[in-house]
Amino acid sequence: MNEMRLLKLIFGCLADINIMKLHWLPVRVMLWSTMCSFTANVKASPCAEIRTLSAVVLSGSPVTASCYIKEDCPLTKRADFRVEWPYKANLSYASVTSHEERVYQILISNLTNMIAMLECAICIHEDCNVVAGMEIKAAYPPPAPRDLTCGLNLTEQYSLLCTWDPGQETSIPTTYKLHTEIRDSAQKFVYIPPPGKHFFRIPRVGFALFNDVQVQVVAENALGRATSEPLVLDPMETAKLDPPEIQTVTAETYECLGLSWSLSKAQKWITRTLHVEIRMKPMSNKVLNREHIISKKSKSGKTVQTCKLLHGMMYQSEMRVRYNSSPWSEWSRPSVATTRMKAPTGRLVTWLKLLGQPANRQYEAELLWKPSLQFRANSMNVSYVVSFVRPPGRKEELCITDQQHCSFSIPVDIKRIHLTAVNTAGKSSPTDVTVYKWKGRDRAINLKAFPVSEESIFTNWSSPKSSAISAYVLEWKALHEGIFTTVSFEIVNKNQSALVFPGLEPYKPYNFSIYPKYKDVIGQPSSVVAYTKEKAPLESPDLKIGDLRPSSIELLWDELPLQKRNGNITSYTVFYWDKKNKTGEAKVTERRVVLKDLSPYSVYSVQLMTSTNGGSVNGSVISVMTPYVDAIEIVLIVIPACVGLALLFLTGITCFSNDKCLKKCLWPMIPDPANSSIKKWTLTDSMQDIPPLKEVKDPVPVHLSHFSLLSLSETELWKGNTPISEYPHCGKWTYTGKSVDEEHSDSSRDSGIYNSGSQSESVPYATVVFANPYRTQPAAPPAYLRSESTQPLLAEEEPSSPQPYEQMATQGTVYGADHFSAVQEDLRREEENESHWVDFPMLQSLEINDINNQG
């Protein structure tokens, strides 16, 4: 049945051609004839068939589709049927008049959709039935494959792996073919990778070793084909060889190492010259320029000599190879060998320090050294010998070390010592070291240090203007390394005033010292501690509780270890708060703080924050409870206070019960000058008994030239007056019968002698004339001005008024004498008023004395 339809279709085509008129559009003819020739692009149903030129068309190109209605289609039994192409929103097409019966064509002028579904329907009036459909794909021809690369795999089965980029997807199946051609042999091969794969492993037959091969990829789909740019390559130049093997390393000549090498066992057949890279690394931290990579050509199995190496240095050698421009192999396994050794050469830079003053005619000294630019140890292991020559040529060794410093004792008369580097091949010529003594007095140099980066510190200093400094020695060491730290030094020119120290660690403390070096002495050093960079300390110290009181807490903490500081500790801040969130803080620089004004029996949370210039860190929070006010403490405070108050109260009651006694207690009795005798003494005698004035309140020395003492006899003083028994508590005004000298001695020992209670019988009165009055003391009011008053002194004087003797001891005696005369005159005017004499017993005694004189 299908064959019959096919025949009909072909005959239809032929008939169509036969009836074509010449004026028909030639495009039409071509389209239709072409369409007829592609019978595969026919989608048929029992009622109709849709024909197109191709089910895949170039995107954007016109497409013509025909719907052929079969004669036996039942839907066409009625004569009024029509054929329609249901409208598709994404397609724009127009019907094309067909000259063939039962063939209905449309022309899609521009098919841009990736997939378009065409449907043919038979309609009777408004009733349409789809009778056939066909899917048309719009696509592009494949783009030329790009980035074609190939790499030779030198494993057991040699193959050349080629990959490429297919470019933009074409949405229709695309096949790729890999064409290889071995140049100079005219052998060609074609390989087809699996669908969807954009790589292919060309077998050994498809390429030649050490010979150019041309590789091309051809992409092909229904719309066309494209070929990549040809890639011409020597497969060996794309192979990554195995890491070579260094078989032996020999040191047959000075400064050279011979590396005998070969390729791996599987690649030993490659005997041609290869590019070789050798990486030589000295196995010593002392070598600054550590790694060398050298390139050369060599063959597997040969020996490569690497020269201009350091003498006696252990080198780690590694090697890698490649063929021409092929990728480098991995580095070989390292091989270690040592170059031939020679005796050390060159000078050493030295820095000799005498430590303190000599003892037993020996200096303790420390010698530091480092290699000069010209120094060559010429071996891995070099030791140093420090020695001196004692006349007449006897050499004595001070120390032998493999370090670069040494401490020893040297006799004070040695002016020069020698430092020699020694290895197993020999020893260097000695470096002479002059012994410089310390300069006695020296102006300190102001050394400052500033961080430059995380690894370097800039130091500068100012040299004294008139100094004869010949050079400076800068010394630095890491403080965080403890006692095992190595001291480094640098000797700089006298005109230099700054130096940068690189290679330091951040957040670590370094001590920098500068020593001025004079012609034959060393000046005093100046030091500074600096960090390259600071940050917050690693931790904050643990708080310790010291004195704990109800209202205060003493907190202490240890010093943070250097390793944990990360900078200079600038301050400590203690934060504290109670349960009521009453907070406080205290900022200190020392490692102790007392938190005050706290509440008793309260829990306080305390935290310590430690700060550097680079940040702060908080410590852990501890809780501290302030104690109760202690009962014993209360007792110790309250009982003495109560007892004191009670005694005060009793004393007050007693005194107020007898106001005379009170008066006598509080106010002194003034003696009668008229009945006093005058005594004189020499300054020398008087001063012998004067205790050192430093022990007295006023430390100013007293210069007496005249002293008078007015006294009354015991019987005259108290005749006809108030008995002595009326002054039971006022014994301080009583006379003890001591001599004047003794009395003075007592008064000068203790200005409070009147309160001592040691005198009970007499009333002494004295005028002291100072040859050299105390000009520095302020003028005090006259001692006895109260005698001008008609009122009792008790009512005017304050109990705390200065004691007259005490004042006299510190004032000029001239004023004392004058005032005393004034008092005498006043007393005469008040003789009639005897009632007052009772209140002034001393004046009363004066009156008695006056009566006696008159009588």
Add this chain to the structure above:
Amino acid sequence: MWRDMQNPAFENALENGHSLISKILNDTPAAHKAWIHTESLSLDGNDSGKLQYLKEVLNLTTAPALKPISDSLNLGDCLGQIAEGLRLHQTLLTVVSNLALVKPEEVDGLLYDIRDLLIQVKKMQSQTGVTSAPETQEDLKSQLQKNLAPQLEDEYTSQVAAHLVLLHLRDFSQDVSRSFRSMHSILFPDSDSQTTVALN
């Protein structure tokens, strides 16, 4: 004339050729092991006397022995002998392996190496100005195939033929390797010395 050969292209081809002949020598034992399973046939053993009869029966063509390169031996002739011998062994190996019941991939590897080596020899020959002789291997190939086909139906004989071909190939390869080394040492004596590198 030899002085004319002291150019990088010739040296490059010579070194490549030496590498490939080394590869053939390196891979021949593996191919023998993969192909010859008769225990009595070993590359290391001296069985030339024992197999003399079968050698005569098989009548395998052998390559001419390579003479050491010298003033009396022209470089072009030497390269010609090498090329001729390689082609012969390529044909022998192809015919015997095609007639054998099994053909391991190692044998194919040897054939590809011989093919690549012939390219290098051809390059060397082109440097000497000597055009290679017309390849008549197809005739030889068909002739060999015709002669050997009935005899190699026997498995043991087939194994002996394969063994003898590999043995001949190894011996010839050793001669070629020696010749290449000789050429290199004569033409490029400096590059054979030790490589010395100085650190900058």
